[in-house]
Amino acid sequence: MAIFKPEYETMKREDLRQLQLERLQATVNRCCRNVKFYKKKFDDLGLLPEDISSLDDLRKLPFTVKDDLREAYPYEMFAVPLREIVRIHSSSGTTGHPTVVGYTARDLRTWSELCARMMTAVGVSREDFIQIAFGYGLFTGAFGLHQGAELIGASVIPTSVGNTRRQVLIIKDYKTSALVCTPSYALTIAEAMEEQGVDPKSTNLKVGLFGSEPWSEAMRAQIEERMFIKATDNYGLSEIMGPGVAGECLERCGHHIAEDHFLPEIIDPDTGEPMPEGREGELVLTTLTKEGLPLLRYRTRDLTRLHYEPCACGRTLVRMERVRRRSDDMLIIRGVNVYPQQIEHVLLGIEGTQPHYLIVVDRQGAMDQLEVQVEVHENLFMDEMRQMHELKNRIQAELTSTLGVSVKVKLVEPKSLERSEGKVKRVVDKRKLD
Numbered sequence: 001m002a003i004f005k006p007e008y009e010t011m012k013r014e015d016l017r018q019l020q021l022e023r024l025q026a027t028v029n030r031c032c033r034n035v036k037f038y039k040k041k042f043d044d045l046g047l048l049p050e051d052i053s054s055l056d057d058l059r060k061l062p063f064t065v066k067d068d069l070r071e072a073y074p075y076e077m078f079a080v081p082l083r084e085i086v087r088i089h090s091s092s093g094t095t096g097h098p099t100v101v102g103y104t105a106r107d108l109r110t111w112s113e114l115c116a117r118m119m120t121a122v123g124v125s126r127e128d129f130i131q132i133a134f135g136y137g138l139f140t141g142a143f144g145l146h147q148g149a150e151l152i153g154a155s156v157i158p159t160s161v162g163n164t165r166r167q168v169l170i171i172k173d174y175k176t177s178a179l180v181c182t183p184s185y186a187l188t189i190a191e192a193m194e195e196q197g198v199d200p201k202s203t204n205l206k207v208g209l210f211g212s213e214p215w216s217e218a219m220r221a222q223i224e225e226r227m228f229i230k231a232t233d234n235y236g237l238s239e240i241m242g243p244g245v246a247g248e249c250l251e252r253c254g255h256h257i258a259e260d261h262f263l264p265e266i267i268d269p270d271t272g273e274p275m276p277e278g279r280e281g282e283l284v285l286t287t288l289t290k291e292g293l294p295l296l297r298y299r300t301r302d303l304t305r306l307h308y309e310p311c312a313c314g315r316t317l318v319r320m321e322r323v324r325r326r327s328d329d330m331l332i333i334r335g336v337n338v339y340p341q342q343i344e345h346v347l348l349g350i351e352g353t354q355p356h357y358l359i360v361v362d363r364q365g366a367m368d369q370l371e372v373q374v375e376v377h378e379n380l381f382m383d384e385m386r387q388m389h390e391l392k393n394r395i396q397a398e399l400t401s402t403l404g405v406s407v408k409v410k411l412v413e414p415k416s417l418e419r420s421e422g423k424v425k426r427v428v429d430k431r432k433l434d
C-alpha cells in the first residue's frame, strides 16, 4: 500500500501553518505540564504556554541542546509515565552518557508512517523486496525503515550490517529491489559485488535509500553507476525521531521535511537568531506530535538551507538541502557519531601520552578510516620499541571500545604536532563530502 497522504503532503501553506500552530500549542502545554526541565525554563523566562499564540512566537521559546538530553539521562525528559513507553533507542556517540529516546505506541505509529511516506516518495511499493543493511539495535536506522517498509507491505529482508559477501548473495538470490544502508556501506557492497563477479544489471536492484551520514553528489554518481540504481538520500536524528524526519522524492531537489510533525527553523549558529529565508544556517526542529519525548527548538547542529517553493512532485512540504556540514565538531565515521572530546578523554586517562593529538579522517574506497596521531611523553619516546608498541595497542584498544569504530593510532614524537594560536585544529577531514 502506497503511504501518500496528500491531505498533509500537498497541504496549502496557510492550512499547514494553522495545523502547526495548533500542534505547537498542544506540545508546549504538554512540555510545561509534564517535563520539569521545560517547566523550569518557562518559569525562568517568565513565559506561559498561553504566550504562544502564533508561529512567530516560536522564537520566544528556549532552545534545547544535546547536553540537556545528556543531563536528563536516562528518562528525565520523557513527558509520559514510563509505562506508556513501548520502545527505547539511543544515539551513537557516547561521551559519558548517551542520549536515550523513548516512544509511545502512538509515536511508533507516527514514526512508521513517516518512514513509509518517505519510502513511497522514492517509489517503494508492496512489490518491493527491501534489504535493510543498517545495524539493528539501539540505533534508530534499521527499526525505523523496517517498520515503514512493513506498513507499505513490501517484503522486508533484515540483513543488518556486515557480512558483506552474504549481503551480495542475498541481493542476488532474494531478488532485493531496494537497498537501505549508509551511502558508504552501499559503496562497500558495490565493491564486493564487483569482486564476486555479480553484474548489478543482472539483479533486481532498482533504488537505494541512503542516509545517516553526509555524502557527496560525486559519491551518489559512483553508487548509481556501480550498482545500476537510483540513489536517494534521507535525513533524520534519533532525538527527533530517527529516519523519517526528511527525505528526497524522485525529483531529488532537496529533502521534504515532514512539516505536519516537525517545525523547522534556520538560525545563525553563533547568535541563535533566525536567518532570512533561503540562507544557510543551523537547522532547529520542534516536534509537533511526539508524546514520549517532545522537544522544543532542538538544535540539530546540522547546517542546511530551506526552500519553500513547491516541488514538481506536488508536495508542498519545505525542501531542505542535503546536510554537508555541522556547526559542531561531531564526525560521522562509518555511520557512528564521534566527538573529538571522547578521544581526548581516553587519551587523558592513559599515562605516557600528551594531550596533543590530531584526528585524521580519510576514505579508502568506501570505508572511512580514522587515525589518531598522539604525541608521546619525552621519556617514553627514547625508550624501547616494545614499550611503544604496547602503548600504541592499548590506546588503540581503548579508543576502539569507547568510540565503537576501529581506530588506527600513530605515536608521534613530542612537540611534532602543530601548535596553533587560538582555536586549535584537532581534526583533518580528507573525505570529499561536498
Ligand code: DLL
Pocket: 091, 092, 140, 141, 142, 210, 211, 212, 213, 214, 215, 233, 234, 235, 236, 237, 238, 239, 242, 243, 244, 300, 302, 322, 323, 324, 326, 332, 337
Ligand atoms: O542517523 C538517523 C537516521 C538513520 C537517518 C537512518 C537516516 C537514515 P543519529 O545516529 O542520531 O540518527 O545521527 C543523527 O546524523 O544530526 C546528521 O548530522 C547526520 N545525518 C543523518 N542523516 C544524514 C544525511 C540517524 N542524510 C545525525 N546526510 C544528524 C547527512 C546525516 N547527515
